[in-house]
Amino acid sequence: MSRRLSRWATALAAVLALAGVTACGSGRPAASASPSAPASGAKEVTVFAAASLTGTFTELGKAFEAANPGTTVRFNFGSSATLAQQIVQGAPADVFAAASPATMKTVTDAGLASAPATFVRNRLQIAVPAGNPAGVDELKDLADPKVKVALCAPQVPCGAAAVKALEAAGLKVTPVTLEQDVKATLTKVELGEVDAALVYTTDVIASGGEVRGIAFPEAGQAVNDYPIAALAKAPAGDLAGRFVDLVLSQRGKDVLIKAGFEAP
Amino acid sequence: MSGSQGSRPAPGGGAGAARTGGREVSGRLPWMLVAPAVLGLAFLVLPLAGLLIRAPWSTLLQRLAEPQVLEALRLSLVSATVATAACLLLGVPLAWLLARVEFPGRRLVRALVTVPLVLPPVVGGVALLLVLGRRGLVGQWLEATFGVTLPFTTAGVIVAEAFVAMPFLVISVEGALRAADRRFEEAAATLGASRWTVFRRVTLPLIMPGVVAGAVLCWARALGEFGATITFAGNFPGTTQTMPLAVYLALETEPEAAIVLSLVLLAVSVAILAGLRDRWVAAP
Amino acid sequence: MTLHARLVVTRPAFTLDITLEVAPGEVVALLGPNGAGKTTALRALAGLLALSEGEIVLDGRPLHTLPAEHRPIGMVFQDYLLFPHLSALDNVAFGPRCQGASRAEARRTAAELLERVGLAAHAAARPRQLSGGQAQRVALARALAVRPRLLLLDEPLAALDAHTRLEIRSRLRRHLADFDGATVLVTHDPLDAMVLADRLIVIEHGAIVQQGAPGEVARRPRTDYVARLVGLNLYRGLGDGARIKVGELAFSTVEQVEGPAFVAFSPAAVALYRTRPDGSPRNLWRARIDGIERHGDNVRVHLEGPITAVADITPAAVAELDLAPGREVWASLKAAETHAYPA
Known part of the structure; x- marks a missing residue:
């Protein structure tokens, strides 16, 4: 009888463990996946950052680990809106770097962060596939119905910026698709499925020459501010603030500007 | 399948005296099965409960009436249905080939059929672009010969959905074909039926429950398809924005709207499937 | 054809x-x-x-x-x-x-x-x-x-x-x-x-x-x-015109066969005795009972000995003779009940 009981207990434990994983480990004894494990010397900082920061922040994370021996920086890159939702729903993040003030506002409105600082800005460019098959030179070429254009959906920051830029230019552009994020938009250009798209300068640079970027003056009307903030309930405590400091430092600026961002 | 089992009296339930003597073994609920079954059901149903609890009921009707929502819903239903039809047209013969014809490399082919199941849908979408896109291997030729481009069209949505959903149909139908008694086909042959007649008049009716089950799975998968669709067909209201795409984008700015859209999709699909099921069960 | x-x-x-x-x-x-x-x-x-x-x-x-x-x-x-x-x-x-x-x-x-x-x-x-x-x-x-x-x-x-x-x-x-x-x-x-x-x-x-x-x-x-299908005992032997030798037994039969021959007879044609019967029927051999089973209204007795055979007798006879597996009995068969034909 007792053997049967113990078998049940094992099975139940397994099920609970599974349930625990989906519930982000709340109320569970500290296990390896928990970001807050300050008992030993090892410390972790969990940074939620916009997908467009993937390259630069990974580099800065290494620099942070080098400067603070014994610490590990873990990243969760994704759509800013999704990240903001995750933080509001209680995800254990220390730092949030968003691609738009609006998504940061979701988090500050919830009282989870205060006084975000703008650390970089990003400007739109026209991206065209190698060879520029449709001969796009300036923004008004995008209004030509023969030119297939991809834009980000207006719900995501790059889409909102595109709407602003096109409005500023007084252009009516009918895209063939409204992509869910800037990477997906860029992919359509890279594969030559569209003749042009509006994406960030940083994305053009990150594509490594697969697409060509064309700067246009109206982009100045739609510059995107990137705010960053240490979260109020950061499990990593003051390490969170130190990571933000690194991003705002000259060292941070150098890395970001090299990738195509602009200083605020 | 008749559902009349419930009217059978429980063993030992009639006479009170039967309880004192040992109850029939079959009358006891096997907890080893019931407990995980209940847990499993809870696991599947609780997220739905979460949606229902968080739904902004007051604005529900108003959102439903929005033309964009109706358009996305219509597009979802039409494209999922056409995709299912396409899967039936191609998938049933494919299942037949896998189940009935011995050819070298059959095991490999069977494994390949399940590729879309394993592939992350977004990757599937990229793969489709590489083949059927404007510069794709086949897509280039399609455009040059027929002037047809699939990406960013409703046809593209159907292609993406069919790609992801077809394995469900093929696997289900192949299983039915393997389970079917082949001697009925032999009997038909001795009566002078050609192989095509055998398939049409004997095999197909025999495996119909498997075909229906596969088509339902296929349709449901197509209806919920997101990754391959948005990657291959893009997202534009009216032509390629299906409900899951609308839900995803609504999630970016208005999570409540996303919940409403999800519930609409869910309610419509459950209603359709339940309706179908009744019809099939009622069929003679 | x-x-x-x-x-x-x-x-x-x-x-x-x-x-x-x-x-x-x-x-x-x-x-x-x-x-x-x-x-x-x-x-x-x-x-x-x-x-x-x-x-x-x-x-x-x-x-x-x-x-x-x-x-x-x-x-x-x-x-x-x-x-x-x-x-x-x-x-x-x-x-x-x-x-x-x-x-x-x-x-x-x-x-x-x-x-x-x-x-x-x-x-x-x-x-x-x-x-x-x-x-x-x-x-x-x-x-x-x-x-x-x-x-x-x-x-x-x-x-x-x-x-x-x-x-x-x-x-x-x-x-x-x-x-x-x-x-x-x-x-x-x-x-x-x-x-x-x-x-x-x-x-x-x-x-x-x-x-x-x-x-x-x-x-x-x-x-x-x-033979089993049609319920007959069947043996293959060698006929010399008068008798057919099957192992150490020589069957007297009505039909006369020279050379390789079959002998067949019905289990009902076999009679069993506890002691050697008088008047000595033509076909007689000593056998041991290997098994007894019910067969329709009769009882089927499986016999071992110079030949393996089955005999069908009435339940009354089983009781009277006190037959049981392992017992030794005499088995006899009238020539008129056998059937011989070339193999």
């Missing part, structure tokens, strides 16, 4: 090699133990199994080169294999439809055939609503509906209970008598074979071991299997 066939099917560890001749209107039963190759032979005739070698010629036309659907055959399967999604009528109409008849025409043919097998009232029934006997008759009607020149029946009565079997057997006999083509039926039941067939072909291990008219086969079995 309407059907001439040499069927060779080679499989690992099994070879079927038989030659069949069936005249128009003749019913031939393939009889044999499980695994003898009867069904294999039938499937080869139907075209459901490829021949490794040989030929099938029906009415002067080669059949073995045609696929099953082009052979002028009708087949009744062991469990009938009525299409579950079609009514009895449409099951019977299936063949005519495949042969190009219009729907109405096919249904008319089917209705006639159902009428003939006495099932007109069940035309609309699905197979699962039919009793075993009814299903068998629908299966027969379905096979006859294609107007076959060769009718194949695989264990046509095996799936029926004893009572239904009796009735269906006599019905089937009448239908087979009406059929003017060749009929080959497969069975492992000697009674079915005797009642239904004009000629028996006994197959063991893929080869024909005996064939002939049912009465002839029953009276003169040539293998242990056939």
Whole structure:
């Protein structure tokens, strides 16, 4: 009888463990996946950052680990809106770097962060596939119905910026698709499925020459501010603030500007 | 399948005296099965409960009436249905080939059929672009010969959905074909039926429950398809924005709207499937 | 000869090699133990199994080169294999439809055939609503509906209970008598074979071991299997004109055979004694009882000794003689009760 009981207990434990994983480990004894494990010397900082920061922040994370021996920086890159939702729903993040003030506002409105600082800005460019098959030179070429254009959906920051830029230019552009994020938009250009798209300068640079970027003056009307903030309930405590400091430092600026961002 | 089992009296339930003597073994609920079954059901149903609890009921009707929502819903239903039809047209013969014809490399082919199941849908979408896109291997030729481009069209949505959903149909139908008694086909042959007649008049009716089950799975998968669709067909209201795409984008700015859209999709699909099921069960 | 066939099917560890001749209107039963190759032979005739070698010629036309659907055959399967999604009528109409008849025409043919097998009232029934006997008759009607020149029946009565079997057997006999083509039926039941067939072909291990008219086969079995089927003791010996030597025993028989010979006798012809009987019957031997079992109204006693034999005696005799396994007894047999024929 007792053997049967113990078998049940094992099975139940397994099920609970599974349930625990989906519930982000709340109320569970500290296990390896928990970001807050300050008992030993090892410390972790969990940074939620916009997908467009993937390259630069990974580099800065290494620099942070080098400067603070014994610490590990873990990243969760994704759509800013999704990240903001995750933080509001209680995800254990220390730092949030968003691609738009609006998504940061979701988090500050919830009282989870205060006084975000703008650390970089990003400007739109026209991206065209190698060879520029449709001969796009300036923004008004995008209004030509023969030119297939991809834009980000207006719900995501790059889409909102595109709407602003096109409005500023007084252009009516009918895209063939409204992509869910800037990477997906860029992919359509890279594969030559569209003749042009509006994406960030940083994305053009990150594509490594697969697409060509064309700067246009109206982009100045739609510059995107990137705010960053240490979260109020950061499990990593003051390490969170130190990571933000690194991003705002000259060292941070150098890395970001090299990738195509602009200083605020 | 008749559902009349419930009217059978429980063993030992009639006479009170039967309880004192040992109850029939079959009358006891096997907890080893019931407990995980209940847990499993809870696991599947609780997220739905979460949606229902968080739904902004007051604005529900108003959102439903929005033309964009109706358009996305219509597009979802039409494209999922056409995709299912396409899967039936191609998938049933494919299942037949896998189940009935011995050819070298059959095991490999069977494994390949399940590729879309394993592939992350977004990757599937990229793969489709590489083949059927404007510069794709086949897509280039399609455009040059027929002037047809699939990406960013409703046809593209159907292609993406069919790609992801077809394995469900093929696997289900192949299983039915393997389970079917082949001697009925032999009997038909001795009566002078050609192989095509055998398939049409004997095999197909025999495996119909498997075909229906596969088509339902296929349709449901197509209806919920997101990754391959948005990657291959893009997202534009009216032509390629299906409900899951609308839900995803609504999630970016208005999570409540996303919940409403999800519930609409869910309610419509459950209603359709339940309706179908009744019809099939009622069929003679 | 309407059907001439040499069927060779080679499989690992099994070879079927038989030659069949069936005249128009003749019913031939393939009889044999499980695994003898009867069904294999039938499937080869139907075209459901490829021949490794040989030929099938029906009415002067080669059949073995045609696929099953082009052979002028009708087949009744062991469990009938009525299409579950079609009514009895449409099951019977299936063949005519495949042969190009219009729907109405096919249904008319089917209705006639159902009428003939006495099932007109069940035309609309699905197979699962039919009793075993009814299903068998629908299966027969379905096979006859294609107007076959060769009718194949695989264990046509095996799936029926004893009572239904009796009735269906006599019905089937009448239908087979009406059929003017060749009929080959497969069975492992000697009674079915005797009642239904004009000629028996006994197959063991893929080869024909005996064939002939049912009465002839029953009276003169040539293998242990056939002897057991027809309920006879059978021995192979050497005749010298007066007696037939089987091992150390010499049987006195009525028929005189010179050279290799079979001796057969019924278990009921054997008498048992506790002590050596007086008057010394011609055939007498000492045996040990190996086993006793009930056999119909009688008791069957298995005997070991110079020959292995079975004897059927009355329960009263068992009690009177106090027979039990292990006992020694004397067994005797009148010469008039034995049957001898050349091997």
